[in-house]
Amino acid sequence: MARARERLEADILIVGGGPAGLSAAIRLGQRARDSARSGGREPFIVLVEKGRYVGAHLRSGAVIDPRAFRELIPDFDRRAPLEQRVTEEAVLYLTPRRALRFPAWALPPELKNEGNYVVSLSKVARWMAEEAERLGVTILTETSVVEPIIEGGRLVGVRTGPKGLDRNGQPRANYDPGTDIYAPVTILAEGAHGTVARVVIRAFGLAGGRQPMIYSGAVKEVIELPRKDYPPGKIFTTLGYPARYGTFGGGFFYDMSGPYVAVGLVYSLDWTDPDLDLHEELQRWKLHPYVHRHLQGGRVVQYSACIIPEGGYYAIPRLYMPGGLLTGDSAGLVNVPRNKGIHLAVYSGMVAAEVAWDAWQAGDFSEERLAEYERRLRASWAWEELYRVRNFRQAFQDGFLLGLLRAGLYRWTGGRLFRDPLPIRVGHRLARHGSQAPRPPVRWDDALILDKRSDIARGAPKYDEQPSHLRIVDSGLCLECQRLYDSPCTKFCPGDVFRWEPSEARIVISHENCLHPKICEFACPYDNIRWSPPQGGDGPNYTLT
């Protein structure tokens, strides 16, 4: 007999075990502990995470601004697993052979990293999860949420996906249909373009009157070095090469502890070249003379990819709905010029938890009560920080140098000479395949400069047998796309998931390579790819990213 779906009732539910979800869990755990000490009730707080363990699917830079962490955990600096304090930093413009340093006086104070830390987000998250569990929060890993449960115009919980289906979707011996988890309030912290968040944003009209959310794609590696010929705690970020004019983005180098260093490349997902391969661009970036001399003798040990919301202030949706709150990247809370979202994720998770706690104490989960979350965020330093850079990304949409000029002028005049908000364009205007000058070839060396397949092996994705979690909506469109653009998905996907099979005239999907970046949902020129979370626990298994 087919097993029935289970039902679980929580008092407060959190979806996603990244910095936003974990800070919500910790704050709720702290409140519950204080309540228990004074003889009060203790709620059943549940956090669900799709990774095999907390941190398995997390990838970031990351240089963190510790402000929100200190508000959450007062002795954070002493106890957290930090890699390095930033000691030396530079912002550089790269030409193909040279590196031109922006003078320190030309950089606005908010772009400086004095007092910030380099961390591995995966490590910090594991530490935060231990903290939350110690405070009594129940963390369910290997649990993919596949859709919201909306009843009577309210978000009342989430549905987790089945396990134990074969390739064709038929139940195997270990079949588990999944669970419906109900709660009077759900904190959504699934990261960028969340599976539940995107549905509720539409269902509750949360993005009405806002600018559209846009994204960048990022690839990142952790590299092991035989020795470090630079001061500990050095970081640098680069603009220019290998990006071409018109591409918004750049590279980063962050010194970690021990033999490790984190490097990455971030490009806006509106590039025009259908042949662009972000993974290959990262290899080119590492071969730049300035970058390469920091990586001599290095060996890539982990590889990851992700999207980053970059719509900014004017694209942030309404943050509350009946029964739910949006936090972190799910709400687009990223400071684009700083390339930082972790402190905003932590802060929003913490405030969401405080509002959810008060609602639970009062037994009042009305929309008006939950609206307090957005009111408090709007009155906070986090909102002010986002407001200050509200038109930054928009300034760059007509090319990089013009963008630099506009952003500089904008800052200097406080935006008085400009429209506010500046308009933003969404989507791709791809050039025909072959119409752009070819990029210089990359020579692999099997250690530092890796071909995509070898790099993916460093991401260590693992999938049990199951139906593909990636789907092409209309394979007919791929025929036209192949003719005009030579199937960009076969290049832009950092996981090498898509392959054009000429004998069948179709795209073949190898979903077991997928690193969960969701770049495909934005980079396909025909909006023809759908990504959904695979079976809980499947995907990459990061430890250092």
Ligand SMILES: Cc1cc2nc3c(=O)[nH]c(=O)nc-3n(C[C@H](O)[C@H](O)[C@H](O)COP(=O)(O)OP(=O)(O)OC[C@H]3O[C@@H](n4cnc5c(N)ncnc54)[C@H](O)[C@@H]3O)c2cc1C
């Ligand atoms: C390459 C790169 C470099 C970056 N550098 C920096 C930096 O230097 N400093 C900085 O501050 N920020 C940086 N950021 C941004 C920062 O990483 C994010 O803003 C931050 O991680 C957002 O936190 P979050 O908790 O909202 O989401 P996430 O960190 O994405 O966490 C979401 C969690 O939810 C889980 N999840 C998602 N969907 C589901 C589901 N359906 N079911 C169950 N679980 C689910 C995921 O597995 C994940 O664990 C960088 C991002 C990238 C990609």
Ligand code: SF4
């Ligand atoms: S999936 Fe998208 S990018 Fe790939 S061939 Fe089809 S239409 Fe083109």
